[in-house]
Amino acid sequence: MISSQRLERLHGALNRFRIELPSWGFANTGTRFGKFLQAAAASTIEEKFSDAAEVHRLTGVCPTVALHVLWDLPNGVRDVGRVRALESQHGLRSGSINPNVFQDQCYKHGSLGNPDAAIRRAALDHILDCVEIGKGLGSRDVSLWFADGSNYPGTQNIRQRKKWFAEGLRATHERLSAGQRMLVEYKPFEPAFYHTDIADWGMALVLAQSAGPQARVLVDTGHHYQGQNIEQIVAWLLDLDMLGGFHFNDRRYADDDLTMGSIDPYQVFRIFHEILHFEWETGKTADIAYMVDQSHNLKGKIEAMIQTVTTALELFAKAAMVEEEELALRQKSCSLVDAETCLKDAFSTDVRPMIREWAESKGLPADAMAAFRRSGYLEKITAERRERNLAAVSSYA
Ligand code: RM4
Ligand code: MN
Ligand code: MN
Secondary structure (H helix, E strand, O other), rough: OOOOOHHHHHHHHHHHHOOOOEEEHHOOOOOOOEEOOOOOHHHHHHHHHHHHHHHHHHHHOOOOOEEHHHHHHHOHHHHHHHHHHHHHHHHEEEEEEEOOOOOOHHHOOOOOOOOOOOHHHHHHHHHHHHHHHHHHHHOOEEOOOOOOEOOOOOOOOHHHHHHHHHHHHHHHHOOOOOEEEEEEEEEOOOOOOEEEEOOHHHHHHHHHHHHHHOOOEEEEEEOOOOOOOOHHHHHHHOOOOOOOEEOOEEEEOOOEEEEEOOOHHHHOOOOHHHHHHEEEEHHOOOOOEEEEEOOOOOOOOOHHHHHHHHHHHHHHHHHOOOOHHHHHHHHOOOOOOHHHHHHHHHHOOOHHHHHHHHHOOOOOOEEEEHHHHHHHHHHHHHHHHHHHHOOOOOOOO
């Protein structure tokens, strides 16, 4: 029997849970071997906003959309008005702004870490444009991921590139407005396979700290070595007040960008638990942007997104079921089995009936997926988009 106190905590957790959807999660994506095209995929920012709005309408917890500047605002700051109009049309807000300094030919050997000063400058200019876009859209976070690195030992000066990164990030920080933050993402591999300039959380932390007080670290759950204890990284960053946000996705081998919780839901639970335990213990609110960063190559895009959001809510709710007081006591007395059982019991709780109740109390469908399937939205966009999507090129030849 679940106590009313616990139920209240669960509702409180659900009420404030928000997760941001990536515009690129609605578009046709693929692997380096090619794309499988979907008739209903979004290819314009209008379509991406429309799809994100549908997910928010059904789940109620996704009011913001992350934007990838080159893909969504190809004319940079000049596209701000257009995006603002979409925001009010769909009742959504722009979320994190993601610069793209990895796609243009000039970035073959890097962006902020490129040995060519002119290319470093071009990358910085693009990032500064993104800061301005963020200001224009009233969005808080500029989210930085760099493909920089090298493929062969000895081919780049790692220390020099670190200095260039520190410079570029400091220059970015200088342009932030008071309400803006910059998030520094790390990744140990891909597309560079010998070294990446920001390979892990330690490097991201050092760079964020040297950039300035509004910089934080972004943890993409797919960007770790096998077996790494991600919740420990989370606990450390929380303690240092340096955890800015997450890119959620799941993985089995590399940066697989699979659906959150599809491979290891216990890991996401443990991450949420560290955050909620921190809040319980310190009385502070962890100011963290939860974001999805997934590539739905085979699953229906909108269904995959609804599945993700549903999973996120379930795992967050399970973490809110942990008996914090009891856990703290068990930890103190080193009652190992009992402490672990505290976590396991919470993780094993079937929270779905309580989430359904909560959703209905908010005027949301109890079952978002079923509501989506009944809505006719997919049939409508499939008919509208089919021709254009199936004419797109899927081969790299
Ligand atoms: C990267 C990284 C970034 C994302 C790009 C598309 O692997 O996760 O966050 O913006 O992919
Ligand atoms: Mn990411
Ligand atoms: Mn990634």
